[in-house]
Amino acid sequence: MKTLVIATVVGMVIPGIAAFLLWYERRLLARLQVRMGPNRVGPQGLWQSLADIIKLLSKEDTVPAGVNPWLFKLAPVMAFLPVFMAFAALPELDPKLNIGILYLTAVLSLSALSFLAAGMGSHSKYALLGGFRATAQMVSYEVPLTLALLGPAMAAGSLNLNVMAWWQQHHLPYILTQPLGAIGFFVAAMAEAHRPPFDLAEAESELVAGYHVEYSGVRFALFVVSEYAHLLLLCWLMAVIYLGGGPAWLVALKIMAMVSVIIWLRATMPRIRADQLMALGWKVLIPLTSLNLLWIAAWNL
Amino acid sequence: MIAERDSITQEELVLNLGPQHPSTHGVFRMVLDLRGETIVGVTPHMGYLHRGFEKLAERRTAVQYQPYPDRWDYLAAMFDEMAYIGAGEALIGIEVPPRAEWLRGIVMELNRLSSHLLWLGTFLLDVGALSPFLYTFREREMILDLLMELTGARLTYSYLRFGGLAHDAEDLWLKKVKAGVRYFRRRFREYRDLIDENEIFRRRVQNIGVIDRDRAIRYGLSGPMARASGVAWDLRRGRPYGIYRQVEVPVITREKGDTWSRYEVRMDEMEASLGLLDVFLDSVEAGPVMAKVPKNIKFPDGETYFSVEGPRGELGVYLVGDGTAHAKRMKIRPPSLFNLQALSHLLVGHMVSDAVAILGSVDIVLGEVDR
Numbered sequence: 001m002k003t004l005v006i007a008t009v010v011g012m013v014i015p016g017i018a019a020f021l022l023w024y025e026r027r028l029l030a031r032l033q034v035r036m037g038p039n040r041v042g043p044q045g046l047w048q049s050l051a052d053i054i055k056l057l058s059k060e061d062t063v064p065a066g067v068n069p070w071l072f073k074l075a076p077v078m079a080f081l082p083v084f085m086a087f088a089a090l091p092e093l094d095p096k097l098n099i100g101i102l103y104l105t106a107v108l109s110l111s112a113l114s115f116l117a118a119g120m121g122s123h124s125k126y127a128l129l130g131g132f133r134a135t136a137q138m139v140s141y142e143v144p145l146t147l148a149l150l151g152p153a154m155a156a157g158s159l160n161l162n163v164m165a166w167w168q169q170h171h172l173p174y175i176l177t178q179p180l181g182a183i184g185f186f187v188a189a190m191a192e193a194h195r196p197p198f199d200l201a202e203a204e205s206e207l208v209a210g211y212h213v214e215y216s217g218v219r220f221a222l223f224v225v226s227e228y229a230h231l232l233l234l235c236w237l238m239a240v241i242y243l244g245g246g247p248a249w250l251v252a253l254k255i256m257a258m259v260s261v262i263i264w265l266r267a268t269m270p271r272i273r274a275d276q277l278m279a280l281g282w283k284v285l286i287p288l289t290s291l292n293l294l295w296i297a298a299w300n301l
Numbered sequence: 302m303i304a305e306r307d308s309i310t311q312e313e314l315v316l317n318l319g320p321q322h323p324s325t326h327g328v329f330r331m332v333l334d335l336r337g338e339t340i341v342g343v344t345p346h347m348g349y350l351h352r353g354f355e356k357l358a359e360r361r362t363a364v365q366y367q368p369y370p371d372r373w374d375y376l377a378a379m380f381d382e383m384a385y386i387g388a389g390e391a392l393i394g395i396e397v398p399p400r401a402e403w404l405r406g407i408v409m410e411l412n413r414l415s416s417h418l419l420w421l422g423t424f425l426l427d428v429g430a431l432s433p434f435l436y437t438f439r440e441r442e443m444i445l446d447l448l449m450e451l452t453g454a455r456l457t458y459s460y461l462r463f464g465g466l467a468h469d470a471e472d473l474w475l476k477k478v479k480a481g482v483r484y485f486r487r488r489f490r491e492y493r494d495l496i497d498e499n500e501i502f503r504r505r506v507q508n509i510g511v512i513d514r515d516r517a518i519r520y521g522l523s524g525p526m527a528r529a530s531g532v533a534w535d536l537r538r539g540r541p542y543g544i545y546r547q548v549e550v551p552v553i554t555r556e557k558g559d560t561w562s563r564y565e566v567r568m569d570e571m572e573a574s575l576g577l578l579d580v581f582l583d584s585v586e587a588g589p590v591m592a593k594v595p596k597n598i599k600f601p602d603g604e605t606y607f608s609v610e611g612p613r614g615e616l617g618v619y620l621v622g623d624g625t626a627h628a629k630r631m632k633i634r635p636p637s638l639f640n641l642q643a644l645s646h647l648l649v650g651h652m653v654s655d656a657v658a659i660l661g662s663v664d665i666v667l668g669e670v671d672r
Contacts, residue, residue, distance in 0.1 A: 033435040125316050129338065129653065197429065197501055206657050208323065268495075270502045271429020273654045274338060 071121025078114035112138035130210025134201035165245030327667030371457035427661035524614025530558035
């Protein structure tokens with residue numbers, strides 16, 4: 001029964017929240033760029049994403065000539081599934097999952113496959129380059145992300161996300177005791193979710209749309225929804241692991257704050273280059289998060 | 302180690318960028334040979350927007366041809382008009398009244414601002430920053446509004462005539478320009494605060510697409526491209542025409558010749574343009590805006606070359622007359638085309654992301670490249 005409830009919530013509510021985030025981003029970005037943004041469909045344009053999704057769902061299902069049909073059709077699902085599976089580990093949904101972080105890192109690393117599949121299977125050079133970039137990015141930023149997750153786990157002495165949140169409510173939030181880890185997690189999370197300035201895998205001005213350039217209709221919608229769900233997941237993790245969690249409304253507030261900062265960064269920053277991205281990941285973030293780990297280890301001695 | 306590297310098969314990827322690519326600024330197409338993401342070869346293809354403007358000058362009378370120059374470089378149409386009209390005036394020998402010269406200066410500097418603003422927005426879009434594009438378009442829109450109020454058109458003005466201007470500017474309009482200059486000064490400070498010190502932007506453009514002074518001269522680069530490589534050559538100063546004979550134009554140069562220098566040169570040029578506008582607005586004098594010219598303008602026997610400093614560089618018109626109302630031959634020297642020659646030198650060895658940024662920093666307008 002409980003599993004069913006979780007499945008329903010993840011399956012129905014999360015896409016809804018992702019659609020809301022899509023609207024929120026477009027609206028806030030527009031305000032930052034002296035534009036109006038979508039404001040016609042429903043109050044304040046709130047139903048815009050819903051209308052977009054309906055439009056995408058009703059489109060013809062096209063598979064371009066020359067693609068590898070298996071990879072091409074599987075890729076959006078492979079992008080969608082791991083992200084949604086990861087939600088099951090969040091403390092608001094399952095407070096007792098004792099292998100929370102282990103499960104998260106295991107499941108999230110699967111989504112790199114989808115970008116590779118989309119890039120390889122699309123029979124397009126832009127998609128190929130985008131897929132390569134995305135995969136390289138996912139693989140390299142998995143490491144600092146995991147290292148940054150380990151810090152709080154070590155401090156709380158548990159892999160259970162709920163225990164970490166509980167620990168912070170009775171002591172200090174980890175963002176204060178482990179600032180290096182928090183920064184590392186934030187940057188790595190943005191890179192994992194392909195948020196600007198790390199969106200080079202789908203760089204509009206270079207690769208047109210990167211790995212999902214050949215997709216339309218439902219498959220494209222799956223990519224977009226999973227991207228925003230990924231963003232939501234990582235902000236949620238940040239809220240729980242580094243910002244102290246709390247009751248649902250507080251977590252929601254923290255998530256919205258994180259999302260707003262990320263959108264603000266998108267409005268301000270130019271895009272980083274592929275080699276600079278790698279340099280940042282391997283030469284800055286990994287030492288930074290390792291240092292954080294050492295610091296926590298020394299603290300706990 | 303070497304043997305190991307040889308055992309991996311390496312293949313070059315041919316990537317076609319354009320003519321519908323969002324970042325090739327119109328219908329430019331380049332075919333990149335890639336090894337990984339590194340560019341090893343570039344084949345540019347142009348001509349998708351060829352409309353035969355040089356030949357048209359032989360088939361239209363001098364006056365009929367007047368609206369055509371607006372379509373060469375549609376982002377800086379005043380300069381094209383000035384080049385064509387200036388060449389005609391030089392060939393025929395028309396003296397332009399002083400007020401017309403001042404007003405030509407004002408509209409040209411306004412147009413330079415609007416052109417550079419569009420460049421700034423699209424260049425930053427190429428580098429991946431979204432917002433400045435919308436900010437610069439807000440300001441550009443105001444300049445276009447001003448020009449529309451004066452000439453009736455946003456881009457293709459047809460404002461200059463052989464011997465002067467189509468019509469006079471009102472005092473109220475000059476006041477509006479003056480207020481606009483003050484407003485733009487404030488906005489430029491904002492741009493520089495937003496962009497200059499951004500670490501990602503600096504890393505994306507510094508030491509990218511370097512062209513040294515000698516090579517810049519040999520490629521025939523002009524305008525901001527040449528000045529960013531340390532060539533102190535500005536036609537407004539070096540071979541002054543019209544009102545620029547009477548004012549001191551600062552020549553802005555940088556030494557390094559990289560994408561960052563080109564950015565800095567253009568940013569400083571915009572501020573210099575604002576300074577020039579101040580001077581022009583203070584010293585514009587009353588009087589007629591049209592000289593006495595015959596109704597049927599005929600190009601006399603002879604030839605002339607007249608060039609102006611456009612926002613992209615030396616924009617020249619070589620005009621041959623044979624005593625009829627048609628030009629015997631007209632040749633345009635479009636600065637973008639010449640600046641584009643250096644493309645393969647600029648791109649090879651860099652990455653795909655840099656290619657887009659470098660192409661953005663060259664500031665091409667395909668209407669002018671292809672004519």
